[in-house]
Amino acid sequence: MKVLLLLLLTGLVPTLAVALEYRGEKTIYQDTVWQGEVLIDGILTIAAGATLEIRPGTRVSFTRRDTNNDGIGENEIFAQGQLIAKGTAARPIVFTSAEESPQAGDWGALNMMMSEEGGNLLENCVVEYAYRGFHAHFSNAQLRDSLFRYNQRAAQFQESDVSIDRCIFEYNFNGLQFRDSHVRMNNSRVSANHWGVRAVYVELQMSGNRIENNLTNGISLRDSKAQLRGNYIRFNRRGLYLQRSQAEISLNQIEANHEHGIYLEESQAQIQENQILDSGRSGIKIFNLTGLIANNFIRGSGEFTFFNAGTADFSIGSNWYGGAEVLPQILDGRNRAGAGILTVATPQAHPPEGQLF
Numbered sequence: 185m186k187v188l189l190l191l192l193l194t195g196l197v198p199t200l201a202v203a204l205e206y207r208g209e210k211t212i213y214q215d216t217v218w219q220g221e222v223l224i225d226g227i228l229t230i231a232a233g234a235t236l237e238i239r240p241g242t243r244v245s246f247t248r249r250d251t252n253n254d255g256i257g258e259n260e261i262f263a264q265g266q267l268i269a270k271g272t273a274a275r276p277i278v279f280t281s282a283e284e285s286p287q288a289g290d291w292g293a294l295n296m297m298m299s300e301e302g303g304n305l306l307e308n309c310v311v312e313y314a315y316r317g318f319h320a321h322f323s324n325a326q327l328r329d330s331l332f333r334y335n336q337r338a339a340q341f342q343e344s345d346v347s348i349d350r351c352i353f354e355y356n357f358n359g360l361q362f363r364d365s366h367v368r369m370n371n372s373r374v375s376a377n378h379w380g381v382r383a384v385y386v387e388l389q390m391s392g393n394r395i396e397n398n399l400t401n402g403i404s405l406r407d408s409k410a411q412l413r414g415n416y417i418r419f420n421r422r423g424l425y426l427q428r429s430q431a432e433i434s435l436n437q438i439e440a441n442h443e444h445g446i447y448l449e450e451s452q453a454q455i456q457e458n459q460i461l462d463s464g465r466s467g468i469k470i471f472n473l474t475g476l477i478a479n480n481f482i483r484g485s486g487e488f489t490f491f492n493a494g495t496a497d498f499s500i501g502s503n504w505y506g507g508a509e510v511l512p513q514i515l516d517g518r519n520r521a522g523a524g525i526l527t528v529a530t531p532q533a534h535p536p537e538g539q540l541f
Contacts, residue, residue: 212265218242223282224259224291225249232298234265240308241275245282246291256315256336257281260292263299263323271308273329281313288336288357293319296344306330311338317356320344327351337361338377348372359398362386369393374402380420383408390415395423402441405429412436417445423463426451433458444469445485450494455480457536466491466515473498478529479536480504485513492516492523502529504536 204218208226212234219239225247230236238244246259261267271277281290293316296304304325311317312334318327320341327348332338338356339348346362348369353359359377360369363384371392374380380398381390388410395402395417402420403412406427414435417423423441424433431453438445438460445463446455449471456476460467462484468477472494478501482489489512490500497517505512511531517523 212236218244221245223247224261225282226259227292228261230261230263230265230267232264235302236261236263236265236267238267238269238271238277240271240277242269242271243278243280245280246314247282248290256289257291260295260314263294263296263304266299266302267294267296267304267306269306269309273308276308276310276331278310279312279314279317280310283313286313286334288313288334289315291315293317296320296323296325299323299325311335316340320346332356341365353377358382374398379404386410388412394418396420401425405431417441422447425449426453429453437461438463440464444491445482447471448473451475460485462486469493470498472496472524477501478503479532481506481535482512483510488513488515490514490516490526490528492520492526495522495524497524497527499527500529502532504532504534508533 203220205223206228211229211231213231215235217237219242222244248257249259250257269277283290290313293314300323307328309330311332314335316337317332317335318339322343324345329350332353333355335356337358338353340361342363345366351372353374354376356377358379359374361382365386367386367388369390373394375397378399380395380402382404384406386408390412391414393415396419398420401422402417404425408429410431412433416437418439420441422443423438423445425447427449429451433453433455434457436458440462442464444465445460445467447469451473453475456479458480460480460482464486466488467482467485469491480503482503483506512528514526516526
């Protein structure tokens with residue numbers, strides 16, 4: 185039988201009094217329900233086989249404890265069992281700092297380790313002021329309709345299977361950072377972070393997301409496989425950066441990134457039916473690319489439409505550059521010593537069919 189921990193308002197004060205506290209190292213061994221105000225002043229473990237259910241409107245606060253003075257708070261939830269935090273739009277669940285002047289890194293993480301059975305859920309949650317908001321190893325999780333803000337790393341995981349739907353990651357140092365994982369990310373926003381999405385050795389599907397205003401790269405993938413379709417990637421340093429990766433890139437709007445719209449390094453990619461607009465330096469920069477670049481609308485690059493930084497030659501298919509008489513600007517071996525030659529097909533006379541934007 186679940187232990188129902190009902191945490192009630194007194195009605196006599198404007199804020200909730202703390203009705204449940206965990207201090208030191210504690211473990212939940214049986215199914216438990218939280219509702220109301222919870223204070224964690226230590227490390228709380230959810231044992232394997234146990235489920236912690238957190239109900240709408242609950243506020244979970246973590247005190248700051250930094251025993252080794254590395255600037256990283258250590259108090260956290262450590263789930264080896266199952267964590268189900270399901271709020272509502274009107275009554276989200278909040279995971280936050282208990283400090284009077286909160287800052288990123290005040291507490292550790294919602295940490296999931298070897299938590300694969302049944303899956304973990306964060307739905308309609310706010311996760312803020314953590315070192316790692318969501319953190320997982322060898323776990324399954326769903327993140328839905330949740331806000332991750334003011335964290336050092338909003339989400340970091342590896343060897344996990346994670347689906348992300350309609351979430352917001354903003355004002356963190358790192359938005360999302362993951363490796364050796366299977367990830368599906370849809371209709372979410374990653375904005376105003378230092379790094380947007382960083383991943384290595386992953387299989388990634390992204391659709392309908394907004395990746396914008398990140399200080400460094402919007403999306404950075406290394407040694408990965410990706411399908412990127414129908415995303416807005418705007419106002420980052422580099423929009424999309426792939427190293428030694430395989431990707432299908434289609435129907436995206438990649439706009440006003442400060443350096444390159446797309447930079448592909450020793451990768452294999454199919455780049456079709458995208459809008460690549462107003463890139464600060466080049467629309468597409470390649471370094472020993474194989475694959476296809478065709479049926480895109482590429483316009484307004486600050487220096488070059490195409491930049492070949494590698495030694496291999498490459499043939500670019502027919503694209504639309506804003507008019508039948510508009511030709512792409514090219515930097516390759518003809519004007520850059522040691523670089524390969526780019527062969528560019530005749531521009532299209534009309535915008536490509538199938539453009540979504």
